[in-house]
Amino acid sequence: MRILQLHSNYIEYKPIQKEITMAEEAEKEAKRLEEIVVLFTAIEEGDNEATARKAIDEVCAFLEKLKVNRILIYPYAHLSSNLAKPSEALKIVKSMEAHAKDKGIETYRAPFGWNKQFTISIKGHPLAEQSRVIQPTETKEEKTEKVSEALKAEEKLESFWYILQPDGKMVPVEEFDFQGHENLEKFAKYEISKVRASQQMPPHVPLMKRLEIADYETGSDPGNIRWYPKGRLIKSLIEQYVTAKVIEYGAMEVETPVMYDFHHPSLADYLNRFPARQYILKSEDKELFLRFAACFGQFLMVHDTQFSYKNMPLRVYELTRYSFRREKSGEVVGLRRLRAFTMPDCHAFCTDLEQAKEEFITRFKLCIEVLEELGLSREDYEAALRFTKDFYEENKNFVASLAKIFDKPVLAEMWKEPFFYFRLKWDFNFVDNQNKAAALSTDQIDVENAKRYDITYVDEKGERKNPLILHCSPSGAIERCVYALLEKAYKQQQKGEPPMLPVWLSPTQVRIIPMSDKHVEHCEKMAETLEKQQIRVDIDDRSLTLQKRIREAEMEWVPYIIVVGEKEAASEVLPVRDRKARGIRKMKLEELANEIKKQTQGKPFKPLPLPKHISKRPQFYG
RNA sequence: GCCUCGGUAGCUCAGCCUGGUAGAGCAACGGCCUUGUAAGCCGUAGGUCGCGGGAUCAAAGCCCGCCCGAGGCUCCA
Incomplete structure (x- = not known):
């Protein structure tokens, strides 16, 4: 964008005739404005919204010095030989106008696309006449500059594809018989021919939210x-x-910083061999990037x-x-x-x-x-x-x-x-x-x-x-x-199996559901027994129907559910609803604990990250 | 980054084409029910219709721009 900026005593202009078909509508009337900074403006190829803002910001700084708060944006093609398309230019001129008004400047604009007559009187002081060139946003330049060499190399990369069998034989991929290796076939196609069959949303996304x-x-x-x-x-x-x-x-195990100097000699060199796009961070004079490994x-x-x-x-x-x-x-x-x-x-x-x-x-x-x-x-x-x-x-x-x-x-x-x-x-x-x-x-x-x-x-x-x-x-x-x-669980569900996470990763491993308020206390005792053995237990003490609470536990993929009523309070043998086995198994609490311990052996443990009583829990989603 | 589709109550979505007082189910809250293995009943509250601009007497709806999401393209050390 090029601007000829003139601090004027006055300007008079009058639209004479439309120069281009997409010119704006305007009255063919003379207009006079006084004590004003006139911006003769040419919009160039590549200018955008940001250029418009930048231009006005620069002008604004200047207005403060001159103690003037009135401008006229005057479209003036003759400043450049590299003009933007008229439709684009008009848009940008308008956004300059809008931005200037936002900044509280009294803003006028001469119609775009017209042949105009004008008379201008320019003040004589040293700052009265200035010319500006505003480059299209620098972010765009940076982007093109900083795409790493490796990314460019990758574009030219040529690969030859084979299937390497367990016996060491290399078979060109097009000759390999994928029968019995359907997943590998999908993977190979994905890698090579870049086939994208999908129309749906990835199933793990609704799951990660709902769960x-x-x-x-x-x-x-x-x-x-x-x-x-x-x-x-x-x-x-x-x-x-x-x-x-x-x-x-x-x-x-060590710990190292998350950000590094973009211009460190070893790092700059490595960046160029590593095809990833970085987050760039500016801090005072330093340019930093966030690590990608x-x-x-x-x-x-x-x-x-x-x-x-x-x-x-x-x-x-x-x-x-x-x-x-x-x-x-x-x-x-x-x-x-x-x-x-x-x-x-x-x-x-x-x-x-x-x-x-x-x-x-x-x-x-x-x-x-x-x-x-x-x-x-x-x-x-x-x-x-x-x-x-x-x-x-x-x-x-x-x-x-x-x-x-x-x-x-x-x-x-x-x-x-x-x-x-x-x-x-x-x-x-x-x-x-x-x-x-x-x-x-x-x-x-x-x-x-x-x-x-x-x-x-x-x-x-x-x-x-x-x-x-x-x-x-x-x-x-x-x-x-x-x-x-999550995707694996969804696959299981499609096959008719109950979807679930491994027991050691299940947030709730055992859910205890009291039949009524009377049984809550007994449930709490059971929960304590299990907690002592590093098992994540919670209690659904809400006053909802039993069926409803079971349904919700199942939708949360809880691996073991125990309903506790009169019978359970009186007996050691409990009906445990086993998600994986898809049925109710009679067992003692200790037997259940042992079964869970066996499945989680050698894995880390963390306690339940939520209130034990479900009635005390907030709802994060849904 | 490009193309296409979408964004309306906490969630899932209807309404948009053809402009005229914002809807449902679930969840939340209050109450009744105290339950025997995947959704009990009644009631209450809840919305800058993604954001900004435009045309209109009037915008969730039409037009333009932007943001966010999804699918495709491209790409994936």
């Missing part, structure tokens, strides 16, 4: 989620569980760490709450893809490829175990192996051994060129009810970053060397685990 697990937070940015008490409990338990597993495997913090830490081959593999772990990736708005969805998420991130620094491979296998098995105990078995997800052609040629047996451990055919993606900082990567992918795939666990062999971050270890001969770095998320994003569990 009071999580919800959108419109007060934040898309993909930043709010977690209700039940959801927070589930998420927290998974976080604790994964962390415990990684520590058991031998990693050292724990890599930076851990690398910067290990850079300053003294270690030798004797300490290796050196394993460092952090649960990032949060990692941020500014995914494109159209792809942020439910808990599947977020802009802020919690990701366990574990790096292993290895001396050489042999050690790296061994470590890789250990972690591969660890990841299968983690998902399994989380409630996702190998039938629930598919594996992909991705590597460069060179790496595969040199390490065929090793690559095949991974498929053998997985014991199911695996999708293989091969690149001729090393586009990324890794040479080998695998990921486990959950295929959901829309036939969309989402990566959970992943691990990769990084051959570049040790050098970039100047990370060295001392070898047997006392020489400094760069290690190989393995990057692993043993479960993938925790939110995504919840998504996978």
